[in-house]
Amino acid sequence: MTNALRAIFPSPDHDHERCASAAIAHAEAQCAARAQRLTPMRRQVLQALLSSHKPLGAYEIIDRLAQKTRPAPITIYRALDFLRENGLVHRIESRNAYVACVHNHGGDDLVVFLICESCGAVGEAPGGAAAEALKASSRAAGFSPRSPLIEIAGICSHCRKR
Amino acid sequence: MTNALRAIFPSPDHDHERCASAAIAHAEAQCAARAQRLTPMRRQVLQALLSSHKPLGAYEIIDRLAQKTRPAPITIYRALDFLRENGLVHRIESRNAYVACVHNHGGDDLVVFLICESCGAVGEAPGGAAAEALKASSRAAGFSPRSPLIEIAGICSHCRKR
DNA sequence: CGCTTCTTGCTGCGGCGCAACATTAAAATC
DNA sequence: GATTTTAATGTTGCGCCGCAGCAAGAAGCG
Numbered sequence: 001m002t003n004a005l006r007a008i009f010p011s012p013d014h015d016h017e018r019c020a021s022a023a024i025a026h027a028e029a030q031c032a033a034r035a036q037r038l039t040p041m042r043r044q045v046l047q048a049l050l051s052s053h054k055p056l057g058a059y060e061i062i063d064r065l066a067q068k069t070r071p072a073p074i075t076i077y078r079a080l081d082f083l084r085e086n087g088l089v090h091r092i093e094s095r096n097a098y099v100a101c102v103h104n105h106g107g108d109d110l111v112v113f114l115i116c117e118s119c120g121a122v123g124e125a126p127g128g129a130a131a132e133a134l135k136a137s138s139r140a141a142g143f144s145p146r147s148p149l150i151e152i153a154g155i156c157s158h159c160r161k162r
Numbered sequence: 163m164t165n166a167l168r169a170i171f172p173s174p175d176h177d178h179e180r181c182a183s184a185a186i187a188h189a190e191a192q193c194a195a196r197a198q199r200l201t202p203m204r205r206q207v208l209q210a211l212l213s214s215h216k217p218l219g220a221y222e223i224i225d226r227l228a229q230k231t232r233p234a235p236i237t238i239y240r241a242l243d244f245l246r247e248n249g250l251v252h253r254i255e256s257r258n259a260y261v262a263c264v265h266n267h268g269g270d271d272l273v274v275f276l277i278c279e280s281c282g283a284v285g286e287a288p289g290g291a292a293a294e295a296l297k298a299s300s301r302a303a304g305f306s307p308r309s310p311l312i313e314i315a316g317i318c319s320h321c322r323k324r
Numbered sequence: 325c326g327c328t329t330c331t332t333g334c335t336g337c338g339g340c341g342c343a344a345c346a347t348t349a350a351a352a353t354c
Numbered sequence: 355g356a357t358t359t360t361a362a363t364g365t366t367g368c369g370c371c372g373c374a375g376c377a378a379g380a381a382g383c384g
Contacts, residue, residue, distance in 0.1 A: 074332090093313070114307075138314050149315070152296060153307070
């Protein structure tokens with residue numbers, strides 16, 4: 001798990017071009033497989049989120065798409081809903097913001113978000129053992145868990161070095 | 163941990179009167195110990211939250227306090243800030259709402275929230291092993307965690323029985 | 325082509341959260 | 355006790371968040 005976490009947090013000098021285009025390619029494949037339509041609007045929203053690993057609020061997304069016509073908030077939310085339903089985007093609850101998923105995990109897989117308070121980047125790690133343990137223990141307590149939400153704020157290694 | 167989770171989720175037929183007054187007493191003790199002032203406003207906000215184990219939004223709190231004068235939102239937020247800083251109230255990020263703390267844990271202790279989607283009640287359990295494991299593994303990944311946020315939505319045992 | 329379905333646009337609204345400043349109340353100091 | 359200092363509350367205002375309800379346009383299908 002340690003390695004998974006390390007591997008997953010975006011390094012400031014990774015090949016982000018490649019990273020983003022891989023995510024787009026995955027989105028296309030995912031939608032094709034599910035017979036879902038990755039429309040221009042949805043693609044634009046996803047690309048806006050893929051421009052960095054920092055979560056964006058809906059209104060920030062609007063600003064970035066505001067080339068000719070400025071889309072209404074509801075338009076963005078609908079695109080985000082679609083992308084989330086298809087596991088392409090996550091909502092960061094503690095930020096009221098959204099990040100593109102670069103992890104290619106199953107739709108209902110548990111994910112741990114590492115949120116750097118310095119650079120704002122968000123890393124996404126498989127929940128793995130810890131999440132399963134949480135589910136198991138809450139189940140043992142008579143609670144029927146849907147899926148745990150785990151967000152960890154802190155300082156990433158790259159920011160700490162500086 | 164299993165027992166802790168079970169013990170902590172509020173049963174619909176627990177002695178809530180006692181539960182709430184104990185929390186108030188603890189708040190007074192806590193504030194006295196820290197030389198902090200539990201003003202009428204702050205006490206009222208805490209009591210509003212203690213009226214149930216369901217998280218309340220800031221504007222719901224306003225409605226409940228609206229006896230004579232309707233406090234402004236900022237007033238509530240300031241009271242909530244104070245109560246949170248003193249570990250008397252938690253914010254449920256996934257709900258944009260707040261619950262009174264009935265767990266008497268240390269200020270920076272890790273807490274797991276069990277949120278029943280049926281009755282809306284929130285149980286609070288010591289994060290214990292799972293939270294420590296999360297911190298440890300994120301630290302091993304070079305990440306310096308502040309404190310993990312763990313919220314688990316699902317159905318509580320009392321609602322499931324019905 | 326006409327129909328159905330999906331997607332997007334438009335209008336409007338309410339909750340959330342706080343900044344900046346003014347006012348009042350409580351502590352501290354003399 | 356009067357004054358100064360500090361803390362708490364009130365007032366005004368604003369921007370983001372998230373969606374309901376309805377209308378219009380685009381894509382798929384027989």
